[in-house]
Amino acid sequence: MIDIKGKKAENSRLIFQSVLLRSEIPAVLLCVILFVALSIFDKNFLTVGNLQFVFRQVVAIGIVSLAANNVIMSKDIDISVASIMGISGMTFAMMAQAVGGIILPLAISVLIGCGAGLINGMLVTKLRIPSMVATLATKNVFRGIVLLIAGGVVIVVPASARGISTGFTLGLSNPIWIFMAMILIFYILNAHTYWGRNTLAIGGNRHAAIMAGIPVDSIRLRSFILTGLCSGVAGAILISQVGQLQATIANGYETKVIAAVAIGGTSMSGGRGSWFSPVIGALLIGLITSFKSVLGISAEYDDLIFGLIVIIAVAIDAVRRKAEKKEVRV
Amino acid sequence: MSRKKLKKFIFGNGRHELMLIGILIAELIIFSILSPKFLTASNMFTSIRSFVELGIMALGMTFLIMSGGIDLSVGSMLALVSVTIGFIYQAGLPLGAAILAGLLAGMLCGALNGFLTVYGDIHPFVVTLGTMSLFRGLAYATTGGNAVSKYPDWFAIFGGKYLGVIPIQVIYFIIIVFVMFILLKKTRLGSYVAAIGYNEQATYFSGVPARRIRFALYILSGVLVAIASTIYTSRVWTARGNSGMGIEMLTIAAVVLGGTDINGGKGSILGTMLGVFIVAFLENGVVLAGIPSAWGSMIEGGLLAFGVVINMKFHADFQINIKMEKSKSNG
Numbered sequence: 004m005i006d007i008k009g010k011k012a013e014n015s016r017l018i019f020q021s022v023l024l025r026s027e028i029p030a031v032l033l034c035v036i037l038f039v040a041l042s043i044f045d046k047n048f049l050t051v052g053n054l055q056f057v058f059r060q061v062v063a064i065g066i067v068s069l070a071a072n073n074v075i076m077s078k079d080i081d082i083s084v085a086s087i088m089g090i091s092g093m094t095f096a097m098m099a100q101a102v103g104g105i106i107l108p109l110a111i112s113v114l115i116g117c118g119a120g121l122i123n124g125m126l127v128t129k130l131r132i133p134s135m136v137a138t139l140a141t142k143n144v145f146r147g148i149v150l151l152i153a154g155g156v157v158i159v160v161p162a163s164a165r166g167i168s169t170g171f172t173l174g175l176s177n178p179i180w181i182f183m184a185m186i187l188i189f190y191i192l193n194a195h196t197y198w199g200r201n202t203l204a205i206g207g208n209r210h211a212a213i214m215a216g217i218p219v220d221s222i223r224l225r226s227f228i229l230t231g232l233c234s235g236v237a238g239a240i241l242i243s244q245v246g247q248l249q250a251t252i253a254n255g256y257e258t259k260v261i262a263a264v265a266i267g268g269t270s271m272s273g274g275r276g277s278w279f280s281p282v283i284g285a286l287l288i289g290l291i292t293s294f295k296s297v298l299g300i301s302a303e304y305d306d307l308i309f310g311l312i313v314i315i316a317v318a319i320d321a322v323r324r325k326a327e328k329k330e331v332r333v
Numbered sequence: 334m335s336r337k338k339l340k341k342f343i344f345g346n347g348r349h350e351l352m353l354i355g356i357l358i359a360e361l362i363i364f365s366i367l368s369p370k371f372l373t374a375s376n377m378f379t380s381i382r383s384f385v386e387l388g389i390m391a392l393g394m395t396f397l398i399m400s401g402g403i404d405l406s407v408g409s410m411l412a413l414v415s416v417t418i419g420f421i422y423q424a425g426l427p428l429g430a431a432i433l434a435g436l437l438a439g440m441l442c443g444a445l446n447g448f449l450t451v452y453g454d455i456h457p458f459v460v461t462l463g464t465m466s467l468f469r470g471l472a473y474a475t476t477g478g479n480a481v482s483k484y485p486d487w488f489a490i491f492g493g494k495y496l497g498v499i500p501i502q503v504i505y506f507i508i509i510v511f512v513m514f515i516l517l518k519k520t521r522l523g524s525y526v527a528a529i530g531y532n533e534q535a536t537y538f539s540g541v542p543a544r545r546i547r548f549a550l551y552i553l554s555g556v557l558v559a560i561a562s563t564i565y566t567s568r569v570w571t572a573r574g575n576s577g578m579g580i581e582m583l584t585i586a587a588v589v590l591g592g593t594d595i596n597g598g599k600g601s602i603l604g605t606m607l608g609v610f611i612v613a614f615l616e617n618g619v620v621l622a623g624i625p626s627a628w629g630s631m632i633e634g635g636l637l638a639f640g641v642v643i644n645m646k647f648h649a650d651f652q653i654n655i656k657m658e659k660s661k662s663n664g
Contacts, residue, residue, distance in 0.1 A: 133595055136637060137638060139585065141638075144635060147628065147630045150625070151625060255466075304470060306466045307470025307474055310468070310470050311467055313467075317453070317460060321454055
């Protein structure tokens, strides 16, 4: 006789364990702790307006992280995202001033973002330049273009075009709606399509993926284009939040984006991660930012904090991988 | 001559340095046309003064990239070491002790990078991207927006004095280049470095302590950055948190342009030096010709990508390299 009850208990224990051992759990726990701490320390924290403000701040980071997550899962990296955000933000501001409206400037800035992503992807898949070097180079080139065109001028985004990030729909801030839509899209892409599965397969073992007949280069190319697209959207949102164009806009965002992805639990060595990691990572960064302002820590410490986050996240990942290796050996 | 032969003639072994010299001469000609001040002795010495730091850091980077690693944090490390020297001196300690502390700081930074990369088994690019922010943040946090620019006169022996017409740091530079050249070409360590970059596992199974050597290379890079930072601080006579911004990109561009394979396994000191000359004269020439500096950074980005592609073409085992890259992702 099979002891079904015992099996069930064993099963539920395994499920419990596998949930607890998920790589997103540390970030979720940290989020809860920070959330509770903030609502105790800051009387104004738990109001709808303030919560919206906190999350609106991280929408730009969150949207880019969702796509950069895919690039990282397939064992590539993209550090040109901040410069792409700069280029598309500049396009958005200039188009909004020249043409007006929201849809057309947004469409064009997203197209520009896609083009930049395509260039990255081509350098990586066609010319076979390692992604880190290719995007390090394009980071400089794209930022150079922004500096050349917008170096000396100040362009104010018209109020009509700022609706994309300052307006409200059904009581929720517009960027939060966009973020939620993006999360839904990436949830479907990553968790319910071959594409998401293949991305992980490529990151886990590229050679095996090639042998298995997965169109590796095409998927990597599409990941880069998608990152460009999302950086385009995020650039437009960011510039309409700021309200005027500066050539240094979004400078240093690549560290924040990578910090969000890494702290969320996606492995920096590729092959492991989920759509949920960048979401929780971005939320965590939002909470850390507001915690920082509650404690009165100035922006000078930003580099220090985000650098520490990346280092801690990759160290946790390294420890986890070592533990798993041991388990497999036994 | 068949097409294949022609290709081999142009891209054959040993012609990489010739091509670099060609690029360098072309660059010198273009900039001396654009600006009459460019090809003068005084400008040459000024620009040599300002690129010794870049050259020293590129030497460490050559070793790292050859062994399959990379270090993005060199610019931030430069700032952190400079700030360490300045602020420890300001705190009342003698300058000699402050310089030693700076050297120690560089070693510790390199050791942190090396520890996480080698013993944590994390890709060096991710690690040093994190430490790039971390070191910069530490430098900012220490200075709090201030700068230290009061030093005793003898501090100038590192980067402010001249021997006749020759800036003193050029002497140090030549010595360091010579030492590194011997280290790479004439010692066992040099061949180990290349072997590790080509195939770490095989090297390890041949009885070479591959991990320890990789760890040591990060510390070596940290020490070289500390030396560069001392020279830099002495040259500009001030220690502030934002020095060395973006210099990691120049360093990597110079090394890669010099023929060091970004996937590891190949590289030369002579090539790196030529790469440094090309990048440094570009920086200097763009300023003198009155071209917006944004063009300079764009051209440098382009040079980096160009360097990687041209390396692949130049290496006779181009096809093998691609296979290596594919099989590397197994591990």
